[in-house]
Amino acid sequence: SRHLLDVRDLRVEFHTHDGVVRALNGVSYYVNAGESLAVLGESGSGKSVSAQAIMGILDTPPAKVAGGTIRYRGEDMLTMREDQRRRIRGAEIAMVFQDALSALNPVFTVGFQISENLRRRLGMSKSDAYRRAVELMDLVRIPAAKDRVKDFPHQFSGGMRQRVMIAMALALDPAVLIADEPTTALDVTVQAQIMDLLADLRRDLDMALILITHDLGVVADVADRIAVMYAGRIVENANVHDLYSNPGHPYTEGLLASIPRVDLKGQQLKSIKGMPPNMLHPPSGCPFHPRCTYAQDICTQEDPPLRDVGVQRSSACHYAEEVLDGARD
Ligand code: SF4
Ligand code: MG
Known part of the structure; x- marks a missing residue:
């Protein structure tokens, strides 16, 4: 069977001064269109490393992808041409990181940051891209999006900043959204709201969701399946x-x-x-x-x-x- 995103026998090593850390020892998981998978594990279990490998964040030393395949629509991202890979990453497969404050640029408005990929990758005009940014802010339920599109990241609460990050990830209409501990920095009530939002977006946009988390308590309402990780x-x-x-x-x-x-x-x-x-x-x-x-x-x-x-x-x-x-x- 052919899955939308299919990670097989993935091996990742970190070459450190003290020796080789085998961060992933043959990890396999998949998602189909519209499906939701939670990848659960303690810190250091390798749960984020697999997502970083998918997004190409591990392509430089000391990290080394030592084996396995990452197939997207049947094509191995680890061996395909760089331009093909770039087309997939960020557009077909997008990622939301845990720390919205450090991921957002403090000197640009959120509207500028959400619309950046629309201008750069889709060639949208500035005004069309801003209009789309407002729609995306509505989609992630940021109140009064039209008035807030010209605000800067520090003018938003932690939960609202995480929604901005989600809006950025959704800009190019990805088929797979990877969320790495998207709520760790937030208080419990806001965590639940963000999880609800991700669950709704997954359903409404018919998008596959990979939720990476250490918290088994949050996955029940969001995920269809769980892959539990331990020691890579x-x-x-x-x-x-x-x-x-x-x-x-x-x-x-x-x-x-x-x-x-x-x-x-x-x-x-x-x-x-x-x-x-x-x-x-x-x-x-x-x-x-x-x-x-x-x-x-x-x-x-x-x-x-x-x-x-x-x-x-x-x-x-x-x-x-x-x-x-x-x-x-
Ligand atoms: Fe590992 Fe043995 Fe415990 Fe199973 S019973 S988890 S194999 S230590
Ligand atoms: Mg992590």
């Missing part, structure tokens, strides 16, 4: 409902136990013991074994491959069946 690999793939109702990897189970759930009465919140691995010296065998309550001897020796454990779900755990059976709950 995907440890579980499932649709949101299956993953919430019955996690198939001990790490996912730990994450679920650590977030408040409205569907579980009298739930006791538990955090996962231990720390994420040092990626310069990752643990032997399964990288999760030092933190895993299911771990057996084999786990310290054999790295479990990601394997199918149900319909459209996979897990990288030697004991996935036991975890799914929930014999220990």
Whole structure:
């Protein structure tokens, strides 16, 4: 089957003074048109690195894409001509970063920044591009867009600035929007509003959405499927409902136990013991074994491959069946 965006066996290395960090160890995921995928993981898990590879932000040292493919409409972006790649990045696949304040230029109006790509890449006239910028600001629900198009970034609240970033990303009508921790810097109420906005835009514009987040609590209402990352690999793939109702990897189970759930009465919140691995010296065998309550001897020796454990779900755990059976709950 041919997916809209299909990342396969992606390997990314960072060559540092202290050694090679294998930030991605064969990561695979895909999205189809109009679909929403959450890529979930702690900081350092590699979740942002995969998006950076798609957007070409890793094309220079010390980062190195060491293997794999990133197919967009069937064509591998890693081997296609540079001009083709440039046409896709920013236009077909657009990205929203977590820190709107540093991503926006303080000396230009938001209207100028939103309309920049329309002028530069579509050759729109200045006045048409501004008109379109106002429409885009309306689309992301910035109140009184017409009056605010000539305002500067510092005149907007954090949440409104993030909407400006989303408007910029939508300017060229992308088929895929990648949002990397789009709400991390915002307070909880504003976070929820931005997530609602992304969910609505995805539906209304029939756009694929890849939401990169460390927060399992925010993905349920936005994503169709989840890819859970740990130590530079995907440890579980499932649709949101299956993953919430019955996690198939001990790490996912730990994450679920650590977030408040409205569907579980009298739930006791538990955090996962231990720390994420040092990626310069990752643990032997399964990288999760030092933190895993299911771990057996084999786990310290054999790295479990990601394997199918149900319909459209996979897990990288030697004991996935036991975890799914929930014999220990
Ligand atoms: Fe835990 Fe072993 Fe499964 Fe790794 S393979 S998650 S250590 S049970
Ligand atoms: Mg990140």
